[in-house]
Amino acid sequence: MESNADYICNCADLARTVPETPPTAMPLRSFGRFELRSLLSKSARSLIWRVFDARHGQELMLCMPRDKPNSAPALEHWVRMAQAGARVQHPNLAPVFEVGQVESWPYVAYDRGLGETLDERLARQPAPLPLDAAGWVAQLLEGLAFAHEAGHAHRDLQTTSLVIDAGDKVRLIGLEVAQEVFPATVDFNTVTRRAVRESAEEDVLCVGLLLNRILSGRLVLDESDLQAVVQQMQPNGREIVRLGWETPHPIADPLRAICNRATDRQARQRYHLARSFWRALDGWRQAASHDDGGPIVLLLDRLQRIGHLPTTATGIHRFTAGSGLEAQHASALSELVLKDMALSLELVRRVNNALRQSGHHSADGGGTVLNMQRAIQMLGLDGVQLAANGLKPWPGPLQPMAAEMLRQLMARVTKAGQVAQALRPAGYDAEVVQLITVMQNLGRLLLQYHFPDDAQQIRQLMLPPEPTEELPNPAAMSEQAAAYAVLGCDLDALGAAVARHWGLGDELLQMIRRQxxxxxxxxxxxxxxxxxxxxxxxxxxxxxxxxxxxKRRQGVEAATRRYAKALGVSLRDVMEALNPSAQQPATVSERSDVASTSPGSLRERLSGRGGS
Structure with missing residues (x-):
């Protein structure tokens, strides 16, 4: 006669072979002191039962391995790991009611009153809003990241592993239930378990599959067991999992990029840490719901503490030591200031902030000062010196490798400013054009300075995947998609948020948006x-x-073709701009018809002749 403990697994096997029989239709039996009510989940690795505990008069959820530990040491090891996992406390990890065993079948019990499983929620609400789905998964990732950092893994994340209460608070159940299976003779004091990092990466992949499942409204690869999906995906199998276009609700591009990165066919492109996945998802969620959080708020906080960029200025004291501000002096100082991005941006921020506080800044930003000489004249030598003293010296808090990456980026942005000056329509001030070119890269510069690890992730995602027989020429991820996958927002949004924080006005915000x-x-x-x-x-x-x-020549020609008609530029103009030594003096003036013929306050300010 079979034992009650063996009965629960036999019921699970019966449910697997006869799927049309609902779990609640099974005859009620007992498991130790627990009355079995229904089977909530079954997978290749674990089971979850809804039970009634007569001793305490309440319903519980029992999580247990699919296979009984094969020896007394194995059982002891299982209980020890489960108890250690139970001691990990976090708001998004369900508190353990009990760790126990019945006839050598171990289990972890949770209070059923914590809420319904995600599987149950999706049964009655099959198409949650993407923002709600992101909120659930972000909470799951917070708890999972904490568990991983404490040295524990789940190893069998399913839709029933999430418990959601009436207030949409998510908790993870089943930590350390699906453990490794070892031969009965193994010495658990010396055996090397699969690295927690490897198990943790599999957990993170399963969270990506969960997000795909919720957003798509259908099973991934028609499998209810996510572990079965993992085995079919590369590199184990040949299946590719991407979020389809037919979804219950429209999916924003950043959220789609995050979801697809989590299940990317290339393992190296996926999220390897739950914390990284959480940062991207939470960043998008905060931006989409306009909450006080996400990468933009983190960046603004760091701006207050360490400034926007480190200064590379030298010789400022020599220019500001004297008194007076003759035109020649201002011109020489302006030339020096423009060589330092940090100081240039700081002067623009300070002068426009002063204008706004004095009431001379119009609502649409029409009073924005964009010319560096004008800014220096308004702030005075003392103001320039104060601005320079307020900046951190190079390289700020950056480590040598990150500082080198920032230096290279700043060199590319400086070169872009020189090219823009050479291509500018006649009548526009070179200083203003250089400044706008820099500010079109503001988000990239700030990211490299304040979040160099995220910048490195974005660069890695933009590398083309390794070619395969199915995809001999795989496309690289765009910068925008890579930023979405890492930050939850694009880099232009970072730059625009900082410019808005500085009060630079809608007019400038429009100009610093790249095409x-x-x-x-x-x-x-x-x-x-x-x-x-x-x-x-x-x-x-x-x-x-x-x-x-x-591909360089092809890229230059493609960019030139895109703008040729709109700006009246030719490939020759572009090549001369890229190689200044070959530029003819008349190149800019020959295209004078490109500039708008109607004068106005903006034209005067862009030419450096206007006032504030």
Missing amino acids: PLDAAVHAARGDADAIRLTCSLANELIDALALPEA
């Missing part, structure tokens, strides 16, 4: 648009020069 790579380039509708497009072209040209040598 989207997937959007057609139309003729400039005014002065601001002409500057924006010119700087966008310069930045795209510099990006093209960063391509492998075989």
Whole structure:
């Protein structure tokens, strides 16, 4: 006669072979002191039962391994690991009611009152909003990251592993239930268990599959057991899991990029840490719901503490030691200041902040000062010196490798500014064009300085995947998609948020938005648009020069074709801008018809002649 303990697994096997029989239709039996109510979940590695505990008069959820530990030492090891996992406390980890065993079948019990499983929630609410789904998974990742960092893994994440209460608080159940199976003769004091990191990476992959399951509204690869899906995915199998386009609700591009990165066919492209996955998902969720959080808020906080960029300025004291501010003196100081991005941006921030506080800043940003000489004249020598003293010296808190990456990025941005000046329409001030070109890269610069690890992740995601027979020429991830997958927002949004925080006005915010790579380039509708497009072209040209040598010429020509009609530039103009030594003096003036013929306050400010 079979024991009650063996009965629970036989019931699970029966449910697997006769899927149309609902779990609640099974005859009620007992497991030790527990009355079996229904089978909530079964997978290749574990079971979850809804039971009634007569001793305490309450319903519980019992999580147990699918296979009984094969020896007394194995059982002892299982209980020891489960108890250690139970001691890990976090708001998103369900508190353990009891760790025990019945006839050598171990279990971990949780209070049923914690809520319903995600499986049950999806049964009655099959199409949750993407923002809600992201919130659930973000909570799961917070708890999972804490468990991983404490040295524990789940190893069998399923839709029933999440418990959601009426207030949408998510808790993870089943930590350390699905443990490794070893031969009965193994010495558990010396055996090397599978590395927690490897198990943790599998957990993170399963969370990506959970997100895909919720957003798509259907089983992934028609499998209810996510472990079966993992075995079919590369590198174990040949299946590719991506979020389809037919979803119950429209999926925002950042959320789609995050979901697809989590299940990418290339293992190296996936999230390896639950914390990294959480940061990207939470960043998007915060931005989408306009909450106080996410990478933008973290960046603004760091700006308050360590500034925007480290200064590379030298010789400022020599220029500010004297008194007076003659035109020649201001011009020489302006030239020196423009060589230092940090100081240039700080002066723009300070002068426009002063204008706003004095009431001279119009609501649309029409009073924005964009010319460096004008900014120096308004702030005075003492103001310039104060700005320089307020900046951290190079390289700030960066480690040598990250500092080198920032130096290289700043060099590319400086080159882009020089190219933009060479290509600018006649009548526009070179200083303003250089500044706008820099600010079109503000998000990239700030990311490299404040979050160098995230910047490195983005660069790695932009590398082309390894070719396969099915995909001999795989496409690389775009910078925007990579930023979405790492941060939950794009880099332009970071730069625009900081510019808005500095109070630079809508006019400038429009100019520092690069032309989207997937959007057609139309003729400039005014002065601001002409500057924006010119700087966008310069930045795209510099990006093209960063391509492998075989693709550089093609990239330069493609960028030129995109802007040729809108800006009236030719490939010859572009090549002369990229190689200044070959530039003809008349190149800029020959394209004077490109600039708008209608004068105005913006034209005067862009030429450096206007006031505040």
